[in-house]
Amino acid sequence: MTVSLDWDVRTLRIVTGTTGRKALKIDQVLSVPIPAEVKTDNAGSMGAFIGSALQKAKIRTKNAALQVPREQVNFCTLRLPASTQSDMASMVAFQIPKELPYPVDQAVVDFADRPTAEKAETSEVLVAAVLKSRLQFFLDVCGHAGLKPQHIGLRPNANEIAVNALLRATPQERVLFVDVGPTTTEIDVLHNGRLVFSRAASVTVSEGATSGGVADGEGRETTGPRLAVAAVVAGDRLGEVVRELMIEVTRSVEAYRATDPGMTLQHAVIGGATEIEEALGEAIQRQYNITAQAFNPAGVFGWDADRGAAAGAFASALGLLLSDVEPAGRRFDFLHPKKAETRAQKRIKKAPVALTTVAAATAAAVVFYFQTVKPQYDLRDGLRNEVKKLRKVLDEHEEFTGMVDEVTAYEQERIVWIDELHDLTGLMADNKRIVLKSMDMSQKDRDVEIPFGAVENNEGPAMVARLEAFRAEGAAASRYRATLGATSDKPGERYGNQGSIRIQAGEGKR
Template sequence: MARMLALDWTRNEARYVLANSSGEKLTIEASGAISLSELADADFASAEKFGEAIRTGLSSAKVGRATTLLGMSREQVELLNFSVPAVPPTELPEIVLNLAMRESPTVTEESVVDFVSSPDGEDETAEVTAAAVTAEKFRWIQQACTTAKLAPQKIVLRPYATAALLPAGNAQRSLLVNRVGEDVDLTVVDAGHVVFSRSVRVPAQDNNEATTSRLMQEIRRTMMVAPHGSGNRGVEAVYLLGREEEHAELLAVIRREFASDRPGGADDHTSDVDVSAFDVFASLGVDHEAIPKNSGSYAALLGMLRTEADGGTHPFDFLNPRKPPKPPDRKRIMMLVGGLALVAAVVFAYPLYEEYQDNQATIDGLMSEIKEAKASEKTIKKQAAIAATLSKWESGGVNWLNELQTFSTRFPPPRDAMVLRMALSSSRGGIITFNGLARDPAVVTRMELDLRDDTHDIQTPRVQERVQENGYTWQFETKVSMTPPKAASKESEKSAEKSSGKEEKTKSDEKKSSAADKKPTSKSKTAKKTAPAKKTPSDETEDETTQSSKKPAEDSKDKPSTDKQPAEKGGAK
């Protein structure tokens, strides 16, 4: 017979259930509540003061050596939902941890992360729900348990433990409403699996009608935002955990609101919903006389005990989270390999000994050369890598200081958005990739408009809503691609055309001047051929007159070729 203690707490109260299990039979020994309202906020934050209060409250229960199970509330953990590719189960823990650190800035390598995956994925993917507890919070729990003289074996998530109380054959898509102190856990369960969970705080008020109205609003909101099942199935049943008389007023309001004949007609998703109370103690066969006050608040504790008694596995166990399998014992493998090598050496060493001696000198020489070559290769590769990196970076032509200044000036103010990670790349003109959080999708749209211009192209492939306490409820991933201005490329084309035009014009002028120089030579040869003819004085006078008239003409022919060149060059310009 195993003895078990289940314990959870809220700000003003801690609850416990002590039970015995024999096979699948569960017997409740004691249950009760420990008041924590006398602890000041500073004392409640102290693990020692909190643990001392728990130890004092459990002193009358005589816990002894019992298997201790702790339940954590939804507000003490961070839930993350994402899709992962279909991979072997041994690789999934590492992938989930990396995705959780990427999705949430509060999750680090020291955080305790456990997860559950959907029973069957679609399109070769699996839907994963991860729960993360910060390292500081986990150390606080361990210190409090040490002070309370408790050694917990399991630390589970309270809303998921509650789902274990539903009968195994329950095929309805059910909403469990569990009020625990000022916290209300709303959990949607389908075929024994939790598909959606949220917790809200509803402080107690003097006006019960106001409290009931607030609870009704939260129930409707949960039914609206919870994902639908196959065949577009919404919530088909609502269970208020506890006895009928504990929720009489709320049950009447829900039934009246969901009734099909209420004024204005019922909504499509509530017209056929069954509403009832679920007596958690009666489901385990406990007599009504032994049921404590506010019995619904003990539902998670009973669910932990029920799962443990049945030998089941808790969806989340932060004391024993899912981890990658340990690598094989390399020391043992090396010892085995070494033993085999030793046997082989004993068998074959003697015949090969002489050959080994002959070849040893050659091997030593070759090894020395190889060592020198590797040293040179390492130096060359290092220098080549540096040169390639510098060349690649310079080829981008991006002034990153100016780009970052422009980015900081145009980015939305801190109250609207924040950047989590940023990466810079000089490839393809320059790329800036960053992930961030925003208060509203409109902030992301405005950011794109502010950052986009002729040289910056903005793409935001993913904008996803998420729940976070600091108000940044949207996560986005944006890529900024930088391109050189078009004007620069046009100027380079014009300068290239000008230079080519000048070269062609210079070649044309050189050809003209060389042609002009050749003409007087041909005339002189003609004159020499006709020289033997005898001239009269009148003819000589005519020749002188003719030569004087030809000379200015020839001078005028030469001058345009030299004067025209600057004019043509100016035209090209």
């Protein structure tokens, strides 16, 4: 939230608003009479009064926007080659010393580039200069009021923005804006929405003043009569005030006509709260044969007509807040004046562009990677994982196969003698003819040594023959190889033929 402040010798005008990207929301609009003991030209006195008024109104924001009145600036229009804002600032800095009645280093200079036809070769630039000492006064006022100045604008520029907002639905080619104050009246001319002339006239519409001066179009003071009237004027006295103001309006219009021969006004807007605005508007209508209206911003902010009518003197305070949503090049800000960029600043300014280009390229590469490359990598990684899994299964299968082979080989190599004995005993003759004395089995050599005793000496060879002829079921080779060892006879014994048979198990399956 920002508080916009505007004041004259009699009234402090306060507007609070919140600025969005392209819109302004007005929160409060109020005017506070300034007591006689408050010195408006003293920063301490005026600042303390403003701080007290804000506190009573329960306005807590510290962000403040102020404006320099027309009579306190030197004001001119320059036509310069269309260029960037930085180059425009360089040209203004070169040209403005010729326009000022004091050294340029004593002033703060700002300008506003007015929109012209697209691709125009030249541009109209409004330039205003305020003395640093005068600008310091506004900073001191903020300090005494406990405020932080965010924007110090130019009053005619704020009025221009407010009038353009008022006439947005019904734009006019040339508009006369007269903002009546108790001691000073600002007179502006707008051409196609652009401020082309501004002048402050000293006409007192309050008690006590008797003489004064008028600021001409260049900001120089010229002496002249000043009319003293009551704040509420009636009858012939009202006519005198209106005539005095019309003299100043005529002077202003003719001063502008000197720069734009043959021009005609189409419309007038009258601002102020001195109760002579209606009569002044009628006088302007008669003299220039144009339409006129009071400054009533109800339609701009969606207010009712009465609230808008009460804001007739708030054009500059409202316009100052409205300027925050205007392009920076079209508003004045003496707190942050436009300046030419140094080479270093230009390089720094270009750096983000380069970084943006790199970032955009990087972003495009990232998008391409995630949309095109990454899916391929993901597919590749997925296939690799599947291959790893299959390899693991294959390794496990090979390991299992090896174990099976080892078991098979072991089974083939191992002799289960209890099984072999089953077959061997089946091949032996009955014990009436032969007896086995013992069995000496060797797992390593896969053989068994069987000593025997037989009734007849042909039993040993017959047994060898039976062993050699034995085939396991489904086997082609003989299961056993049998060898008959040395034999001897022992007469008188029943099993007198003594010998041994060495039996070796073959590779054939049982």
